[in-house]
Amino acid sequence: MTATVQTFELGDFALDGGVRLPAAKLAYVTYGTLNAARDNVIVFPTWYVGTHADVEWLIGDGKPVDSARYFVIVPQMFGNGLSSSPSNTPAPYDRARFPAITIQDNVRAQHRLVTEKFGITRIQLVIGGSMGAFQAYQWGLAYPDLVERIAPCCGAARVSRHCYVFLEGPRSALLADPAYAGGDYTSPPVAGLKALGRVWAGWALSQEFYRDELYKRMGFDDVESFLVNFWEAFWLRCDANDLLSQLNTWQTADISKTHGYDGDLKKALGAIKAKAIMSPGAKDMYFPPEDMAWEVAQMPNAELRPIPGPWGHFSEVGIDPACNEFLGNSVRMLLAR
Amino acid sequence: MTATVQTFELGDFALDGGVRLPAAKLAYVTYGTLNAARDNVIVFPTWYVGTHADVEWLIGDGKPVDSARYFVIVPQMFGNGLSSSPSNTPAPYDRARFPAITIQDNVRAQHRLVTEKFGITRIQLVIGGSMGAFQAYQWGLAYPDLVERIAPCCGAARVSRHCYVFLEGPRSALLADPAYAGGDYTSPPVAGLKALGRVWAGWALSQEFYRDELYKRMGFDDVESFLVNFWEAFWLRCDANDLLSQLNTWQTADISKTHGYDGDLKKALGAIKAKAIMSPGAKDMYFPPEDMAWEVAQMPNAELRPIPGPWGHFSEVGIDPACNEFLGNSVRMLLAR
Numbered sequence: 139m140t141a142t143v144q145t146f147e148l149g150d151f152a153l154d155g156g157v158r159l160p161a162a163k164l165a166y167v168t169y170g171t172l173n174a175a176r177d178n179v180i181v182f183p184t185w186y187v188g189t190h191a192d193v194e195w196l197i198g199d200g201k202p203v204d205s206a207r208y209f210v211i212v213p214q215m216f217g218n219g220l221s222s223s224p225s226n227t228p229a230p231y232d233r234a235r236f237p238a239i240t241i242q243d244n245v246r247a248q249h250r251l252v253t254e255k256f257g258i259t260r261i262q263l264v265i266g267g268s269m270g271a272f273q274a275y276q277w278g279l280a281y282p283d284l285v286e287r288i289a290p291c292c293g294a295a296r297v298s299r300h301c302y303v304f305l306e307g308p309r310s311a312l313l314a315d316p317a318y319a320g321g322d323y324t325s326p327p328v329a330g331l332k333a334l335g336r337v338w339a340g341w342a343l344s345q346e347f348y349r350d351e352l353y354k355r356m357g358f359d360d361v362e363s364f365l366v367n368f369w370e371a372f373w374l375r376c377d378a379n380d381l382l383s384q385l386n387t388w389q390t391a392d393i394s395k396t397h398g399y400d401g402d403l404k405k406a407l408g409a410i411k412a413k414a415i416m417s418p419g420a421k422d423m424y425f426p427p428e429d430m431a432w433e434v435a436q437m438p439n440a441e442l443r444p445i446p447g448p449w450g451h452f453s454e455v456g457i458d459p460a461c462n463e464f465l466g467n468s469v470r471m472l473l474a475r
Numbered sequence: 476m477t478a479t480v481q482t483f484e485l486g487d488f489a490l491d492g493g494v495r496l497p498a499a500k501l502a503y504v505t506y507g508t509l510n511a512a513r514d515n516v517i518v519f520p521t522w523y524v525g526t527h528a529d530v531e532w533l534i535g536d537g538k539p540v541d542s543a544r545y546f547v548i549v550p551q552m553f554g555n556g557l558s559s560s561p562s563n564t565p566a567p568y569d570r571a572r573f574p575a576i577t578i579q580d581n582v583r584a585q586h587r588l589v590t591e592k593f594g595i596t597r598i599q600l601v602i603g604g605s606m607g608a609f610q611a612y613q614w615g616l617a618y619p620d621l622v623e624r625i626a627p628c629c630g631a632a633r634v635s636r637h638c639y640v641f642l643e644g645p646r647s648a649l650l651a652d653p654a655y656a657g658g659d660y661t662s663p664p665v666a667g668l669k670a671l672g673r674v675w676a677g678w679a680l681s682q683e684f685y686r687d688e689l690y691k692r693m694g695f696d697d698v699e700s701f702l703v704n705f706w707e708a709f710w711l712r713c714d715a716n717d718l719l720s721q722l723n724t725w726q727t728a729d730i731s732k733t734h735g736y737d738g739d740l741k742k743a744l745g746a747i748k749a750k751a752i753m754s755p756g757a758k759d760m761y762f763p764p765e766d767m768a769w770e771v772a773q774m775p776n777a778e779l780r781p782i783p784g785p786w787g788h789f790s791e792v793g794i795d796p797a798c799n800e801f802l803g804n805s806v807r808m809l810l811a812r
Contacts, residue, residue, distance in 0.1 A: 312651075314670035344637075
């Protein structure tokens with residue numbers, strides 16, 4: 139795909155944490171054509187350290203997120219290096235001085251893009267995986283009259299305590315490397331980034347994935363090659379401040395912090411009237427399916443469709459054909475409702 | 476309990492890795508009295524960074540490991556700071572120069588203690604949890620005519636690929652701290668040890684444990700207190716070289732590396748004729764119960780009795796009364812066979 143990254147200027151953007159971020163930018167990509175009624179819209183927020191490129195596997199003519207029929211907007215999450223991020227923001231909010239960002243901040247900025255830039259009257263679907271799922275729930279909660287459907291995948295409406303603790307692992311591994319230097323590193327904290335990758339490797343994929351050597355299907359001959367050439371290599375491409383900014387957004391993610399809900403997650407979930415199909419990975423260790431099942435029980439129009447198989451948190455990243463087909467069918471089913 | 480740590484001198488001890496460790500020492504503790512036939516014996520090897528003190532909760536008059544009836548020997552695993560370890564071995568094998576140790580090395584040393592020191596004719600039970608479980612299987616495989624029963628808990632006969640990858644996380648987090656200095660640190664690598672603790676915290680206990688705030692039952696008010704006062708504090712008490720030595724033993728653990736089995740785990744498990752009750756933690760994330768179920772299916776006299784509940788790998792450490800009672804009953808059942 140030949141997507142062009144565009145930028146929506148948010149101006150001075152008031153964040154939940156109290157900071158007004160000057161000249162804030164929301165990067166985005168679109169696919170397909172907006173119809174005259176401006177109501178054939180799918181919003182597809184990005185996930186942790188991801189961009190539009192990571193979700194394009196679901197988007198295209200005739201694909202589940204069908205750009206022949208829908209106008210698809212992929213807004214880039216703050217901190218991903220394309221929207222305002224530690225790595226691209228000038229002083230005094232550069233690097234580790236970049237302010238804390240919430241899921242609500244992201245969705246509020248996206249709502250401005252959708253309404254101010256495009257004048258959209260109806261969103262047929264907000265779909266998102268992992269951290270994108272937080273944003274899908276938040277869209278459903280904050281803009282119930284705009285959002286017809288949501289499809290959270292391998293995610294949650296609130297970070298669980300266990301998920302928070304899991305994330306303390308990679309975060310602490312990175313910060314154990316003094317080369318990080320409080321964010322003012324002169325060269326990347328290589329040892330810390332590699333360690334972070336090795337910590338993450340056990341979490342993202344299931345015990346069964348490793349038992350059955352499924353990394354071979356990803357092109358890696360053995361565990362060590364997978365660790366070095368996938369896990370370490372991936373994180374070495376990331377900016378440490380950017381990834382820590384998004385990690386903070388993740389560790390504080392909670393749709394019930396939205397004004398009017400006072401931390402009452404049951405109440406917040408109950409207020410999401412959008413039709414929903416929820417797609418946990420059957421073996422996801424940091425967003426376990428039982429958490430999403432509990433959420434579904436609190437929501438008036440939600441159905442649980444766990445993605446079977448051993449791909450854990452990677453059930454929705456577009457690698458495994460069986461996962462892709464299952465999730466694609468869930469999306470088609472939801473759009474047909 | 477007022478256990479006294481004693482030492483069995485192994486002399487120059489030939490290790491699987493090819494090194495002869497000079498003046499090797501096997502520390503141990505005993506409980507109860509050896510009978511005249513020298514056959515009322517239970518061997519209870521220690522687990523990762525553990526000592527006899529950690530397993531004493533199961534041992535005592537009238538306890539499942541009944542020291543009124545049995546002579547209980549707790550041999551300390553190499554690298555735990557009491558038996559030969561990086562922290563107590565002189566040059567040239569001090570610190571990170573301490574040689575690699577296998578599960579087979581440990582059990583071979585323990586067999587010498589049991590036979591040479593005590594002249595034991597029959598072992599009624601070898602019980603061990605986590606890394607102690609590797610040793611229980613190995614006892615059953617290597618000394619079938621001596622060992623009547625084995626009780627591996629929250630462990631495996633071979634480290635799984637996933638378990639190996641999990642362990643790469645804490646290992647890498649520690650090594651990301653340059654204060655480790657290749658093992659020749661002048662003061663402990665505090666940042667690395669703390670990071671290791673935070674990495675481990677998400678693995679040892681289940682999602683449900685955190686969901687239900689069970690750390691409160693362990694005396695910690697909230698997640699951060701649990702992370703600082705349990706997880707970081709625990710690892711700050713450990714010697715970094717010792718814990719890395721035992722981690723290497725763990726990451727290479729495989730009973731099928733025993734002479735005559737050539738890596739054939741099915742064959743090795745099939746050769747364990749001891750009566751066995753196998754006790755995985757129902758929610759153990761690094762020794763998942765399905766792996767132990769597969770092992771049971773390869774063994775002629777084994778039964779699976781998963782420890783129910785949300786305590787994950789901590790199902791056998793003596794914290795939760797329900798887990799303790801369940802496991803205690805399994806031990807009594809096995810000893811009655």
